[in-house]
Amino acid sequence: MSRHSITERHMRAMLDVIDEARHSDPGEVPPLTLLQGLGRLVPCDLAEFSEVDLPTRQVLASQAVEYGGHYAQPDDDVWWRWKHQHPHCMDVERSHGYLDVAQMSDYMGTRDFRNLALYSDYMRPFINLMAVTLPTAPGRIRMYHFSRESAQPFTDRDRLTLELLRPHLIAVYHDFARRRCEPVQLTPRELEVLRAVANGLSTDAIARQFVVSASTVRKHLENVFRKLGVSSRTAALARVFPDPEPLSPY
Numbered sequence: 570m571s572r573h574s575i576t577e578r579h580m581r582a583m584l585d586v587i588d589e590a591r592h593s594d595p596g597e598v599p600p601l602t603l604l605q606g607l608g609r610l611v612p613c614d615l616a617e618f619s620e621v622d623l624p625t626r627q628v629l630a631s632q633a634v635e636y637g638g639h640y641a642q643p644d645d646d647v648w649w650r651w652k653h654q655h656p657h658c659m660d661v662e663r664s665h666g667y668l669d670v671a672q673m674s675d676y677m678g679t680r681d682f683r684n685l686a687l688y689s690d691y692m693r694p695f696i697n698l699m700a701v702t703l704p705t706a707p708g709r710i711r712m713y714h715f716s717r718e719s720a721q722p723f724t725d726r727d728r729l730t731l732e733l734l735r736p737h738l739i740a741v742y743h744d745f746a747r748r749r750c751e752p753v754q755l756t757p758r759e760l761e762v763l764r765a766v767a768n769g770l771s772t773d774a775i776a777r778q779f780v781v782s783a784s785t786v787r788k789h790l791e792n793v794f795r796k797l798g799v800s801s802r803t804a805a806l807a808r809v810f811p812d813p814e815p816l817s818p819y
Contacts, residue, residue, distance in 0.1 A: 574726055575733070583610060583730060587737045591744070598745045601632055603738070604713065608634050610734075611727045613715035615640060615695065620711040622803050623662065629709075629807065637718060647691045654687040661702050661710055670731045672699035672723050679720045692716075699723045701731040703739050713738065753796050755809070762789045763809055766802050 575583075586606030593600035599618060608616035614637025620630040626649060652658055656676040660668055673682060679696055682688055692698070695716035705711040713731075715723070755763070758779075765775045772790075776783045794800060797808050 599742045604632050611715050615716040623708050651687040654685045666702040666704040668702045670701045670728050674722045694718045696720045759793050
């Protein structure tokens with residue numbers, strides 16, 4: 570593919586989408602206007618953004634814009650049951666987001682895909698899906714994905730559009746994440762406990778490290794959750810510590 574397959578008009582539309590996103594209300598990360606703009610650039614029936622913590626199966630962010638009609642809310646339990654049949658998703662997990670833009674037809678034909686339980690139980694009526702991933706920490710998935718009911722593959726221009734926009738999508742995400750994180754005053758001990766959580770220590774292990782009781786550790790974490798306005802360790806870590814990006818393999 571060549572940059573010459575992108576017309577000047579389309580390039581201006583791409584820049585307009587990024588500019589609109591950068592000037593959006595910082596209340597949502599990433600801004601919904603960015604997803605809406607991407608759905609205009611890459612024709613699809615459903616445009617989505619999702620961020621998932623895999624060990625806890627916690628959905629950290631979820632956005633959707635429907636273009637082809639109203640679609641029923643999918644059953645997350647079904648997704649976890651059959652996600653191993655989604656080859657691109659498995660690649661995303663292994664790459665920590667450092668992956669080229671890809672679509673389902675890169676991995677298998679339409680007939681083979683229709684024969685999967687993943688399709689019949691979860692992804693129906695969408696035959697094709699294209700995704701652009703954003704770098705994230707191990708154990709997480711962060712990506713934009715675009716679904717079509719038609720078996721016609723996404724075009725080279727669609728793929729190149731997302732490849733060229735990917736650095737800007739990453740920059741907008743981190744810019745809005747920084748804007749959302751207002752300073753919160755934690756005590757030195759609360760920060761120490763949270764760092765121990767980030768290092769993978771259990772409540773009992775943290776208690777042994779600081780020579781306190783497990784109930785004291787839980788109390789520190791309760792105070793952290795209250796101050797941050799969150800309800801889980803994963804959310805607290807995402808709020809306090811910068812996203813630990815792995816080194817790019819490229």
